[in-house]
Amino acid sequence: MAQFDLQKFKEIETPFFYYDESLLKETLKIIKSESDKHQFHVHYALKANANNRILELVKQAGLGADCVSGNEVLKAVELGFESNNIAFAGVGKSDKEINIGLDYDIFSFNCESLQELIVINELAEKRDKTARVALRINPNVNAKTHHYITTGLEENKFGINPWEFEEVLKVLEECNHIKLVGLHFHIGSQITDLDVFKSLCLRVNEIQEWFISKQILVEHINVGGGFGIDYENVDENPIADFAAFFQLFADFLEVKPSQQVHFELGRAVVAQCGSLISRVLYIKNGQKTNFAILDAGMTELIRPALYQSYHKIENITQAGAQSSEKYDVVGPICESSDCFGKAVVLPLTKRNDLIAIRSAGAYGEVMSSAYNLRDKAIAVYSSDLK
Numbered sequence: 001m002a003q004f005d006l007q008k009f010k011e012i013e014t015p016f017f018y019y020d021e022s023l024l025k026e027t028l029k030i031i032k033s034e035s036d037k038h039q040f041h042v043h044y045a046l047k048a049n050a051n052n053r054i055l056e057l058v059k060q061a062g063l064g065a066d067c068v069s070g071n072e073v074l075k076a077v078e079l080g081f082e083s084n085n086i087a088f089a090g091v092g093k094s095d096k097e098i099n100i101g102l103d104y105d106i107f108s109f110n111c112e113s114l115q116e117l118i119v120i121n122e123l124a125e126k127r128d129k130t131a132r133v134a135l136r137i138n139p140n141v142n143a144k145t146h147h148y149i150t151t152g153l154e155e156n157k158f159g160i161n162p163w164e165f166e167e168v169l170k171v172l173e174e175c176n177h178i179k180l181v182g183l184h185f186h187i188g189s190q191i192t193d194l195d196v197f198k199s200l201c202l203r204v205n206e207i208q209e210w211f212i213s214k215q216i217l218v219e220h221i222n223v224g225g226g227f228g229i230d231y232e233n234v235d236e237n238p239i240a241d242f243a244a245f246f247q248l249f250a251d252f253l254e255v256k257p258s259q260q261v262h263f264e265l266g267r268a269v270v271a272q273c274g275s276l277i278s279r280v281l282y283i284k285n286g287q288k289t290n291f292a293i294l295d296a297g298m299t300e301l302i303r304p305a306l307y308q309s310y311h312k313i314e315n316i317t318q319a320g321a322q323s324s325e326k327y328d329v330v331g332p333i334c335e336s337s338d339c340f341g342k343a344v345v346l347p348l349t350k351r352n353d354l355i356a357i358r359s360a361g362a363y364g365e366v367m368s369s370a371y372n373l374r375d376k377a378i379a380v381y382s383s384d385l386k
């Protein structure tokens with residue numbers, strides 16, 4: 001079990017997100033050193049967690065930003081990320097959002113359709129600018145992850161498909177206000193099987209060869225994010241194996257001289273540093289099922305309700321107790337999917353015990369909602385408790 005300061009936690013109104021900054025710093029240090037070995041460039045996907053304090057540490061570690069909305073671009077700029085280090089993807093960028101990217105001359109618009117290329121060109125022309133674009137390509141590689149977080153299959157809405165490439169080249173020839181600078185891929189999230197990334201590399205090599213055969217050599221290849229974490233063995237495995245991850249791309253991606261390789265990691269950067277801390281409101285003993293009813297729910301952490309995802313659940317008040325019981329650990333929201341885990345083995349649990357839901361640093365707080373007119377849970381940082 002992680003080292004939580006129970007005495008300090010008891011004084012804080014629950015539910016709240018707790019962030020372990022030393023783990024985040026350690027993770028960032030390893031990402032930086034392992035990617036530097038291969039001269040790889042890493043962007044952080046803001047959508048995983050966009051808290052200012054988290055972003056500040058990410059920026060200090062020297063990562064760029066990966067954004068999927070105009071407001072994320074504005075946030076990255078506001079927090080001091082260099083605009084030439086900001087990538088902007090998204091299947092439905094509005095004109096307003098594209099104009100934000102143009103205003104700041106961002107590193108690349110990762111463009112997801114033919115029509116978007118034309119729109120970016122028109123908007124850039126109006127501002128007398130040249131937009132840097134990368135083609136987000138749908139490589140039809142199976143990420144072997146939950147189907148809601150698979151993005152690189154033909155049936156998914158993301159990216160430009162290979163059979164559209166000829167037409168893309170025609171459009172690029174006619175558009176004088178966009179410059180093709182990269183090829184971009186992002187096939188899904190929570191990918192733990194490195195073979196999937198090997199398949200991606202091989203597919204990228206083929207696609208790159210096609211472009212080279214048309215005399216197009218882009219400045220950069222962006223292989224996206226998606227590297228998964230160990231939700232089960234959180235304390236044994238708090239930092240994903242970034243050495244193996246980057247080495248795999250060094251081994252299998254065919255990079256041309258002068259070409260840069262970019263990554264966009266989200267979950268693997270921030271998931272493990274965050275926990276959702278909640279209080280048990282009630283224990284309800286049923287005939288078959290005991291319920292532990294928490295004061296946190298899907299409004300704070302929607303991943304279990306949305307993707308049936310697993311999060312490790314710990315009773316930190318009764319840590320070390322010998323007794324054990326099975327509980328369905330549920331939230332207070334009026335939805336039956338508002339359940340963090342079924343038949344979870346916990347020590348005998350009582351009203352007011354504190355419960356930690358682990359690995360909640362990514363796609364937790366940032367996805368929270370006010371459904372049922374709930375208050376927003378606060379964020380608490382380890383350095384504030386010293």
Ligand SMILES: *Cc1c(COP(=O)(O)O)cnc(C)c1O
Pocket residue numbers: 045047048066068089090186188189190224225226227264265266267268
């Ligand atoms: C969500 C997203 C990422 C980050 O994904 P993780 O699984 O959190 O690493 C990277 N790039 C794009 C385009 C995304 O949409």
